[in-house]
Amino acid sequence: MKKNKQKPDRELVDRSFLARIEPYLYLLPFFLGIAVFTLYPVVNVVLMSFKEDYSYLTREFSQWGLANYDKVLSDPKFAQAVGNTLKYVLLVVPISTLISVIVANLLNQKLRFSALFQTAYFLPMVTSVTAVGLAWKLMYNKNFGIINYILSFFGIDKIPWLENAAWSIPSLVIFGVWNILPFTIILLLSGLQNIDPQYYTAARVDGSGSLRIFLRITVPLLAPTIFLVCIVNTISCFKVFSELYPLFNGKPGPFYNLYTVVYYIRFAMMENRKYGVAAAAAIVLFGFIFVFTMIQRVVQSWMSARKR
Amino acid sequence: MRVVLDHVTKRFADVTAVSEFSATLEDGELVSLLGPSGCGKSTLLNMLSGILPVSGGRIYFDDQDVTGMPPEKRGIGLVFQNYALYPHMTVMGNICFPLETQRVPKAERIERANEIARLVHVDMLMNRKPSELSGGQQQRVAIARALVKNPRLLLLDEPLSNLDARLRLEMREEIRRIQQRTGVTTIFVTHDQEEALSISDRIVLMKAGVLQQNDLPQSLYNEPANQFVADFLGNPPINNLPGTVEDGAFVAADGKARCALPMLAGVENGRNVNLSVRSESFVLDENGPMACEVTRVYQMGKEEMAYLTFGGTDFRAYIDSEEGLRKGDAVRLSLKRRGVFLFDRETGERIR
Ligand SMILES: Nc1ncnc2c1ncn2[C@@H]1O[C@H](COP(=O)(O)OP(=O)(O)OP(=O)(O)O)[C@@H](O)[C@H]1O
Numbered sequence: 336m337k338k339n340k341q342k343p344d345r346e347l348v349d350r351s352f353l354a355r356i357e358p359y360l361y362l363l364p365f366f367l368g369i370a371v372f373t374l375y376p377v378v379n380v381v382l383m384s385f386k387e388d389y390s391y392l393t394r395e396f397s398q399w400g401l402a403n404y405d406k407v408l409s410d411p412k413f414a415q416a417v418g419n420t421l422k423y424v425l426l427v428v429p430i431s432t433l434i435s436v437i438v439a440n441l442l443n444q445k446l447r448f449s450a451l452f453q454t455a456y457f458l459p460m461v462t463s464v465t466a467v468g469l470a471w472k473l474m475y476n477k478n479f480g481i482i483n484y485i486l487s488f489f490g491i492d493k494i495p496w497l498e499n500a501a502w503s504i505p506s507l508v509i510f511g512v513w514n515i516l517p518f519t520i521i522l523l524l525s526g527l528q529n530i531d532p533q534y535y536t537a538a539r540v541d542g543s544g545s546l547r548i549f550l551r552i553t554v555p556l557l558a559p560t561i562f563l564v565c566i567v568n569t570i571s572c573f574k575v576f577s578e579l580y581p582l583f584n585g586k587p588g589p590f591y592n593l594y595t596v597v598y599y600i601r602f603a604m605m606e607n608r609k610y611g612v613a614a615a616a617a618i619v620l621f622g623f624i625f626v627f628t629m630i631q632r633v634v635q636s637w638m639s640a641r642k643r
Numbered sequence: 644m645r646v647v648l649d650h651v652t653k654r655f656a657d658v659t660a661v662s663e664f665s666a667t668l669e670d671g672e673l674v675s676l677l678g679p680s681g682c683g684k685s686t687l688l689n690m691l692s693g694i695l696p697v698s699g700g701r702i703y704f705d706d707q708d709v710t711g712m713p714p715e716k717r718g719i720g721l722v723f724q725n726y727a728l729y730p731h732m733t734v735m736g737n738i739c740f741p742l743e744t745q746r747v748p749k750a751e752r753i754e755r756a757n758e759i760a761r762l763v764h765v766d767m768l769m770n771r772k773p774s775e776l777s778g779g780q781q782q783r784v785a786i787a788r789a790l791v792k793n794p795r796l797l798l799l800d801e802p803l804s805n806l807d808a809r810l811r812l813e814m815r816e817e818i819r820r821i822q823q824r825t826g827v828t829t830i831f832v833t834h835d836q837e838e839a840l841s842i843s844d845r846i847v848l849m850k851a852g853v854l855q856q857n858d859l860p861q862s863l864y865n866e867p868a869n870q871f872v873a874d875f876l877g878n879p880p881i882n883n884l885p886g887t888v889e890d891g892a893f894v895a896a897d898g899k900a901r902c903a904l905p906m907l908a909g910v911e912n913g914r915n916v917n918l919s920v921r922s923e924s925f926v927l928d929e930n931g932p933m934a935c936e937v938t939r940v941y942q943m944g945k946e947e948m949a950y951l952t953f954g955g956t957d958f959r960a961y962i963d964s965e966e967g968l969r970k971g972d973a974v975r976l977s978l979k980r981r982g983v984f985l986f987d988r989e990t991g992e993r994i995r
């Protein structure tokens with residue numbers, strides 16, 4: 336009797352235990368992937384940044400300490416890299432956001448050739464940065480490039496896009512903006528499509544022209560998406576590297592003047608074999624991205640609080 | 644402002660939503676646009692506001708032809724079916740918005756917004772967002788937003804459809820009050836006949852894009868132009884007795900029951916007609932022309948609703964409860980002059 340009574344109970348417990356861990360079993364393969372390819376490297380980089388005189392081959396190091404950080408932060412090259420990266424972020428993010436808000440808005444209208452425009456704008460998304468970068472390199476060519484050719488019609492002299500230190504920043508920024516636009520536009524377009532067209536109608540009946548509707552209705556209703564775009568683009572711009580590589584034959588700018596933080600990390604690692612220094616620079620970059628993202632979030636919540 | 648619609652037509656790809664619609668609204672009138680769902684009410688309103696271009700015909704505001712004028716130039720106040728308040732602005736921001744576009748100075752904007760908000764009783768909600776308002780409050784804000792610019796014409800598209808029964812009743816009184824205070828020419832779209840009958844100076848009834856009758860509320864009820872109008876108005880719905888005309892008498896569908904009616908005097912023999920009688924237009928009368936049988940009786944306050952049958956057709960009649968009718972009684976009825984109509988069964992047209 337007793338046995339009979341207990342048996343189903345035990346079964347119930349067992350089954351519910353299985354049922355409880357079952358979802359985790361399904362998640363396990365994915366989690367293992369993350370653990371091996373993301374978590375382990377992240378932890379490793381953090382540790383590495385504190386190991387002094389670390390050798391990747393022998394895995395030996397002299398002691399734990401802040402020497403790597405000291406080296407990074409006192410290196411004038413790193414300061415230059417941070418300066419360039421900040422310049423890049425502060426130029427590309429606002430410019431690309433501004434352009435894509437306008438373009439997304441145009442694409443959202445029922446224009447006659449909107450399918451054509453959409454293809455044109457989303458092209459960069461399906462092409463590789465490096466391949467396209469080579470194409471841009473040709474377009475930027477001082478003597479034979481199409482850009483200088485077109486500018487010559489407006490009486491503008493040949494611009495040394497890639498050969499001159501002063502011009503190398505604008506040419507990198509233009510390419511970077513172009514490269515980032517499609518993703519940004521897609522995000523904004525989906526944001527726009529979530530706005531009830533009735534608000535536009537209401538605003539028109541209330542006497543507003545297109546510009547006022549854009550500024551007073553579209554932009555505020557799109558603000559959450561715009562913030563999202565800014566954060567995503569800031570993060571990706573801080574990591575600028577693959578835009579740089581093809582334009583200047585693998586050099587950071589014509590006179591090694593366009594060091595960016597990721598380029599610095601790569602250089603420290605590949606050329607100098609200073610893994611600890613590279614890891615410390617990566618952590619500092621992470622710090623920058625973290626601080627910038629936080630600033631944006633604070634601004635966003637402050638703005639949405641102010642609006643109510 | 645006087646509004647003239649002259650043969651206004653709207654065709655979409657495969658439907659004609661509004662067809663050859665002509666009507667005149669006098670200055671300061673409140674006109675209800677009444678009709679079943681899908682009959683083209685919103686389409687007509689959207690053409691008046693300029694949101695939709697017309698496919699044909701012309702629209703005049705006073706003597707000005709506004710047919711091709713864009714909505715932002717028309718000076719119209721429009722209250723949408725679902726209000727369409729700007730979600731990112733406060734009530735104050737919403738009401739001020741139309742004034743911003745008119746370049747009214749800020750101090751005056753706020754003053755006028757407060758004034759109109761007091762009129763519609765939302766002055767204590769000025770700092771709320773639309774999402775923090777009840778349906779009735781949102782509606783009043785929408786009306787305030789439409790009124791604040793002193794529109795030449797106020798259009799309301801089923802503004803009460805989202806409200807509960809009590810609020811509907813309150814709000815329609817409110818709309819009437821506000822309209823009379825401001826004297827703005829108003830079109831009020833509804834498919835609720837009671838709403839239309841209670842607040843409007845005039846009712847325009849449409850069906851499938853075609854104007855059926857444009858008349859005073861009581862005339863619409865008492866003198867319907869056709870079968871559709873007679874059927875659409877009235878609760879309980881009008882009784883339709885199908886039959887034919889023979890020598891000035893009405894012969895019911897079964898071919899046996901007949902009754903002589905003076906109104907049939909001039910009608911040609913053999914015409915298929917509906918004898919349409921409102922439930923309140925029957926009178927018990929020993930000498931009446933209609934011999935009917937009682938099938939059911941319901942007590943309804945001081946009156947009774949009797950279900951009767953005449954020549955195989957059932958109908959409803961209000962009978963004074965002192966008569967004490969019972970199921971199975973054979974009675975004779977006569978008809979009042981009011982609320983009795985004859986319609987052609989094929990065309991629905993009224994036979995007078
Ligand atoms: N943009 C459009 N394209 C095609 N057909 C349309 C369009 N807008 C409306 N219609 C059609 O026109 C007719 C009238 O529509 P409308 O919206 O004016 O009706 P309504 O009287 O306002 O109905 P409701 O009481 O349900 O709001 C309907 O048959 C509808 O399907």
Ligand SMILES: [Mg+2]
Pocket residue numbers: 684685686800
């Ligand atoms: Mg409608």
